[in-house]
Amino acid sequence: MKNDNEKNSGQSPDNSLELDEEEQGISRRKFLGTAALVGLSGAGLSVGLSSCGKGEDKGAAPAAPAQPSAEVHPGQLDEYYGFWSGGHSGEVRIMGIPSGREIKRVPVFNPDAMSGWGVTNESRAILGTNKDGSLRYTTGDTHHVHGSYKDGTYDGKYFWVNDKIHSRIARMRGDTMETDKITELPNVQGFHGIFPDKRDPVKPEVNYTTRVFCGSEFRLPQPNNGTNMDDTDAYYSLFTCVDAETMEVRWQCKVDGNMDLVATSYDGKLAASNQYNTEKGVVYANMMSAERDSCVFFNIERIEAAVAAGKVSKIPGSDVPIVDGTRAANADPKTAVTCYVPIPKSPHGVNASPDGKYFVCSGKLSPTASVIELERVLHWFEGHTKEPRDAVVAEPEIGLGPLHTAFDNRGSAYTTLFLDSQIVKWNIDAAIKAYAGDKNVKVVEDRIDVHYQPGHLNASMNETKEADGKWLVIGCKFSKDRYLPVGPLHPENEQTIDISGEKMRLVHETSVWPEPHDFIIVKRDKIKTRQVYNMDEFPLAVKDINGSKIERQGNKVTIHLTSVAPAFGLSEFRVKKGDEVTIILTNHDKVEDLGHGFAIPKYNINFIVNPQETKSVTFVADKPGVYWCYCTHFCHALHLEMRSRLMVSP
Numbered sequence: 001m002k003n004d005n006e007k008n009s010g011q012s013p014d015n016s017l018e019l020d021e022e023e024q025g026i027s028r029r030k031f032l033g034t035a036a037l038v039g040l041s042g043a044g045l046s047v048g049l050s051s052c053g054k055g056e057d058k059g060a061a062p063a064a065p066a067q068p069s070a071e072v073h074p075g076q077l078d079e080y081y082g083f084w085s086g087g088h089s090g091e092v093r094i095m096g097i098p099s100g101r102e103i104k105r106v107p108v109f110n111p112d113a114m115s116g117w118g119v120t121n122e123s124r125a126i127l128g129t130n131k132d133g134s135l136r137y138t139t140g141d142t143h144h145v146h147g148s149y150k151d152g153t154y155d156g157k158y159f160w161v162n163d164k165i166h167s168r169i170a171r172m173r174g175d176t177m178e179t180d181k182i183t184e185l186p187n188v189q190g191f192h193g194i195f196p197d198k199r200d201p202v203k204p205e206v207n208y209t210t211r212v213f214c215g216s217e218f219r220l221p222q223p224n225n226g227t228n229m230d231d232t233d234a235y236y237s238l239f240t241c242v243d244a245e246t247m248e249v250r251w252q253c254k255v256d257g258n259m260d261l262v263a264t265s266y267d268g269k270l271a272a273s274n275q276y277n278t279e280k281g282v283v284y285a286n287m288m289s290a291e292r293d294s295c296v297f298f299n300i301e302r303i304e305a306a307v308a309a310g311k312v313s314k315i316p317g318s319d320v321p322i323v324d325g326t327r328a329a330n331a332d333p334k335t336a337v338t339c340y341v342p343i344p345k346s347p348h349g350v351n352a353s354p355d356g357k358y359f360v361c362s363g364k365l366s367p368t369a370s371v372i373e374l375e376r377v378l379h380w381f382e383g384h385t386k387e388p389r390d391a392v393v394a395e396p397e398i399g400l401g402p403l404h405t406a407f408d409n410r411g412s413a414y415t416t417l418f419l420d421s422q423i424v425k426w427n428i429d430a431a432i433k434a435y436a437g438d439k440n441v442k443v444v445e446d447r448i449d450v451h452y453q454p455g456h457l458n459a460s461m462n463e464t465k466e467a468d469g470k471w472l473v474i475g476c477k478f479s480k481d482r483y484l485p486v487g488p489l490h491p492e493n494e495q496t497i498d499i500s501g502e503k504m505r506l507v508h509e510t511s512v513w514p515e516p517h518d519f520i521i522v523k524r525d526k527i528k529t530r531q532v533y534n535m536d537e538f539p540l541a542v543k544d545i546n547g548s549k550i551e552r553q554g555n556k557v558t559i560h561l562t563s564v565a566p567a568f569g570l571s572e573f574r575v576k577k578g579d580e581v582t583i584i585l586t587n588h589d590k591v592e593d594l595g596h597g598f599a600i601p602k603y604n605i606n607f608i609v610n611p612q613e614t615k616s617v618t619f620v621a622d623k624p625g626v627y628w629c630y631c632t633h634f635c636h637a638l639h640l641e642m643r644s645r646l647m648v649s650p
C-alpha cells in the first residue's frame with residue numbers, strides 16, 4: 001500500500017530536474033495550448049485522449065508524518081458518505097469515502113426491479129403516469145446531487161438531484177435515502193445546474209434551505225407549441241425556483257444565454273449560473289464565437305419582490321409567474337434583478353468558496369479560472385460600481401480545459417483540467433494579488449496527473465462552511481487502460497487524492513459505471529438514517545398481524561397481506577380472469593434489514609418491503625392459471641419456502 005502511494009505521489013510530470021513546477025506548468029501549457037485549442041474547434045473535447053498520463057509519475061513527495069490512508073479495513077466504516085449522480089442510469093449512488101465502496105443505488109428516475117420502483121403504486125404516483133397507466137417516462141439523466149443546508153453546512157434532511165432529459169427535480173429523504181417527490185419543471189429543457197439556497201435573504205431566523213434553484217441550458221420558443229420554431233433570436237431559457245418543502249415551482253426568471261451550473265451564496269442573497277452560448281447560436285460553431293460569456297447573478301430578494309408585486313408575465317398553458325431577467329430589461333443596477341458578469345469563453349462550472357466570499361467560474365475554452373467577489377456583485381446592484389466585470393478580482397491561468405473547482409479550508413482551490421488530465425491546486429489570495437499586479441506571488445501550488453480527462457471533483461465537506469481539506473475525489477470521464485477491458489464501453493474512474501498536505505497525493509481509485517457527473521462528500525455524523533419504518537406512516541398498512549384477507553367489490557379485488565419470515569399471511573388467494581387485483585403488503589418484521597420480496601411470475605411484478613413498510617401493486621388478472629408468488633429477498637433459512645399461490649380461474 002505504502003509503495004503504491006509513493007508511486008502515485010502527486011508530483012507533476014517531471015522531465016526536467018531543474019525547472020520549478022510553476023515554470024513547468026506554464027511551458028507545458030504553452031506547448032499544448034495552440035494545438036489543443038485548434039483541436040477543440042474542430043474535433044470536439046476529445047483531443048489529448050491518447051497523449052495523457054503515460055507513466056509520468058516519477059519520484060515521491062517528501063514523507064509527511066502519518067499520511068492519511070484511503071484503506072478502510074474489513075469491518076470498519078468510512079468517515080464520509082458520498083452522494084453520486086448516476087448520469088443516464090437515472091439514479092443516485094451512495095458510496096463510502098475514502099474507500100469508494102458502493103453502498104446503495106437509489107432509484108430515482110429509473111424503474112428498479114429490486115425495490116419495485118416504477119412497479120408499486122406508491123412509486124408510480126411519485127414518478128407520474130399517463131392516462132393509460134403507463135409510466136410517463138422511463139428514462140432519466142442525473143447530473144448533480146446537492147444536500148439541504150442549515151447554518152451553512154449540511155443538515156442531512158434532504159438531497160436533490162436534477163434530471164436533464166425531462167427537466168425534473170427529485171428529492172431524496174436523508175433518513176431513508178429513498179426518493180419521496182419528483183417535480184417536472186414547466187417551460188424548460190436541459191435542466192442542468194441545481195443548488196439549494198443556504199438561508200433566506202431577508203428572514204434571519206430562516207437559516208436553512210427553503211428554495212432550490214434550477215438552471216436550464218436549452219433556449220426554447222415560448223409557448224413551445226410548434227407555431228414559432230424558426231425565429232431563433234426569440235428563444236430563451238428560464239431560471240427556476242422550487243420550494244424545498246412542497247417541491248412546487250415558485251417562480252421563473254427569463255435570461256439570455258444557456259445556463260449551466262448553479263451556485264448560491266451563504267447569505268442567501270445571490271444565486272448564479274455560469275453561461276455559455278451567450279451568442280444565442282443554434283449550431284455548434286456559432287455557440288463559441290464570443291470571447292466572453294457570462295456568469296449571471298440573480299438577486300433573490302428583488303426577484304421575489306417583483307413576484308409579490310405582480311411584475312410578472314406568464315406563458316400560455318403555465319401558471320408560473322415569470323420575472324424578466326434579460327440583459328435589456330436590467331440595464332439599471334438599482335432596479336436590476338440580474339447581473340451578467342463577463343467570463344472568458346464558454347465557462348463550465350461555478351463554485352462557492354467555503355469562506356463565503358467568492359464564486360469561481362472557469363472558461364472551458366480559456367485556460368483561466370475567474371474569481372468573482374460577491375461583495376462587489378452586491379455593490380453593483382446598489383449602483384456603487386459601474387461594470388459587472390469589476391466584480392472579477394482574479395483570473396489566473398491554470399491550465400487547459402478547466403471545468404470545476406473545489407476548495408479546502410486553507411485558501412486553496414482545486415480545478416479539474418479536462419484537456420491536461422490534471423488537477424491544479426492554486427491559491428485564491430495569491431491569484432487576487434497577482435491580478436492586482438503583484439509579480440512575486442506564486443499562484444499555482446501543485447499539479448497532479450489523473451486518469452483521465454477529469455470532469456467534476458469534490459472535496460470533503462467542500463460546499464459548506466465546514467470544508468475540511470482532507471479528501472478530494474476526481475470524477476474521471478475516461479479510464480482507458482486502468483481496468484480489465486469489458487467490451488467497447490469502459491467504466492469511468494473515480495480517483496481519491498489526499499489533500500491534507502502541501503502536495504496532492506493520489507491514494508486510491510475505483511471504477512464506476514457511466515456516468516456519474518457530480519457528487520458531494522458529507523461527513524457521516526451529518527446523516528441520521530433509520531432502518532425500521534413506522535407502520536403508521538402508511539395509510540394502507542395491514543396493521544393486524546392476523547389481518548390478511550381478500551375483499552371483493554365487483555371485479556375489484558383487494559388482497560390485504562402481511563409478511564413475517566418465512567411466511568406471507570395468506571398461502572393462497574383466488575381471483576377470476578379479468579379482475580383488477582390490488583395487493584397491499586405490510587411487512588411485520590421489525591428486525592433491522594429483515595425485508596421480503598414479492599414477485600409474481602408472468603405478471604411483471606417484483607418489489608421488496610422493508611421492516612414495518614407497506615407497499616401496494618395493482619394489476620389485471622388476465623392470465624388464468626397458477627402463479628407462485630415468492631419472496632425475492634433472502635430473509636430466512638426457509639426463504640425458498642416463503643411463497644403464496646395466486647390462482648386465476650378462467
Ligand code: K7E
Pocket residue numbers: 143144192261348403404454455456517518
Ligand atoms: Cu458533466 Cu456538472 Cu452535468 Cu461538468 S456536468 S463535467
Ligand code: CUA
Pocket residue numbers: 565566595596597631632633634635636639640642
Ligand atoms: Cu422473505 Cu425471503
